[in-house]
Amino acid sequence: GAVVSQHPSRVICKSGTSVKIECRSLDFQATTMFWYRQFPKQSLMLMATSNEGSKATYEQGVEKDKFLINHASLTLSTLTVTSAHPEDSSFYICSARAVRTVLNEQFFGPGTRLTVL
Amino acid sequence: AQSVTQLDSQVPVFEEAPVELRCNYSSSVSVYLFWYVQYPNQGLQLLLKYLSGSTLVESINGFEAEFNKSQTSFHLRKPSVHISDTAEYFCAVRESTGGGNKLTFGTGTQLKVEL
Numbered sequence: 001g002a003v004v005s006q007h008p009s010r011v012i013c014k015s016g017t018s019v020k021i022e023c024r025s026l027d028f029q030a031t032t033m034f035w036y037r038q039f040p041k042q043s044l045m046l047m048a049t050s051n052e053g054s055k056a057t058y059e060q061g062v063e064k065d066k067f068l069i070n071h072a073s074l075t076l077s078t079l080t081v082t083s084a085h086p087e088d089s090s091f092y093i094c095s096a097r098a099v100r101t102v103l104n105e106q107f108f109g110p111g112t113r114l115t116v117l
Numbered sequence: 118a119q120s121v122t123q124l125d126s127q128v129p130v131f132e133e134a135p136v137e138l139r140c141n142y143s144s145s146v147s148v149y150l151f152w153y154v155q156y157p158n159q160g161l162q163l164l165l166k167y168l169s170g171s172t173l174v175e176s177i178n179g180f181e182a183e184f185n186k187s188q189t190s191f192h193l194r195k196p197s198v199h200i201s202d203t204a205e206y207f208c209a210v211r212e213s214t215g216g217g218n219k220l221t222f223g224t225g226t227q228l229k230v231e232l
Contacts, residue, residue, distance in 0.1 A: 006160070032218060041126075043207060043222040044161070093160050097218060106220060108153075110160040 003027055004096050006109035013084055014117055021079045021112045023094030029074035030096035034106060035067070038091040050077050084116045119144040119210045121223035129229045132200055138193040138226045140182075140208030147213040150191040151220070152182055155205040164206070167191060168213070178202075203230045 003026040013019050023033055032051050036044040048064075050056040050071035058064045066088075068080040077096075081088055091113050095106040120143045130136045142148065149168050153161040165176040172184040182193045191208060208223040 004160075034218070034220075041225075041227075043224045044220075046219060049218065095161075095220075105163075105166075106218070108161040108163075111158070113158065 002098065002105075002107045004030075004094065004107045004109040006092075006094055006112050008112060009110065010113045010115075012115045012117065015085050016083055018080055018082045019084055019114060021081075021092055021094075021114075023077045023079070023096065023109050025075045025096040025098075025107070028096075028098045028107075030077075030098060031074065032097040033071055033077035034095045034097075035069060035077075035079050036093045036095070038093060038111075044093060047079075081114065084114070086116045089114055089116045119148060119212070119221045121208050121210055121221055123208055123223035123226050125226050126224065127227045127229065129231060130198055132230050132232055133197045135196050136194065136198050136202075136228065138206050138208075138228065140191045140193065140223060142189050142191065142208070142210045144189075144210060144212070148210040149213045150182075150184060151209040151211070152176075152180070152191070152193050153207045153209060153222075155207065155225075157204075161207065164193075198228070198230045200230050200232070202228060204228060 005024045007022045035047045038044050047062045048056045048058045050069045052071050056069035071077040093111040095108045122141045151166045152164040154164045165174045167184040175181045180195045205225045207225045209220045211220050
């Protein structure tokens with residue numbers, strides 16, 4: 001149980017285009033989903049927290065107009081990188097927290113490798 | 118606010134040797150502690166966690182970690198490593214009260230097991 005998927009696993013796009021990444025909780029309902037960014041050989045940095053049906057909360061320094069997050073249902077959150085540039089190339093990982101989880105444990109997706117040419 | 122320090126960015130070790138990956142944290146409130154493992158080009162997998170109770174926690178694949186409150190540490194150990202343990206290991210903390218969700222990660226330790 002507690003499986004989180006991400007799609008696509010890899011994406012290569014041209015500079016200036018937008019890319020959408022999906023995060024799904026496959027066997028549980030997630031009231032909260034988190035989006036992280038990981039640069040090579042560095043730790044995960046939380047970008048934003050999204051709650052189903054409400055606006056995402058962005059961490060300081062993260063441009064909300066560039067990284068659009070939608071959490072339309074209890075099993076799906078999307079991250080759209082708008083007008084992507086080479087510096088947006090990174091590994092994006094989502095995690096999901098289950099409804100009524102006493103300990104608020106997060107379950108992580110396998111990540112999406114974004115390369116912007 | 119919390120912070121996590123993993124002093125060792127890389128730890129090379131021979132197969133069947135013991136290993137310890139260090140993790141120290143700083144927090145003004147009580148925390149839960151986690152170790153995650155990340156294999157190349159994959160997401161994070163929870164390895165083990167300390168929530169309460171016994172300070173020594175174990176994983177199913179032979180890793181263990183001990184919570185030391187006085188030293189604010191949660192070092193990860195394995196008495197005999199295998200090639201398949203080669204991965205990046207992240208220590209993380211989260212507030213245990215107030216319903217906080219935010220995980221704070223360390224910078225990771227690359228464990229490289231050699232023959």
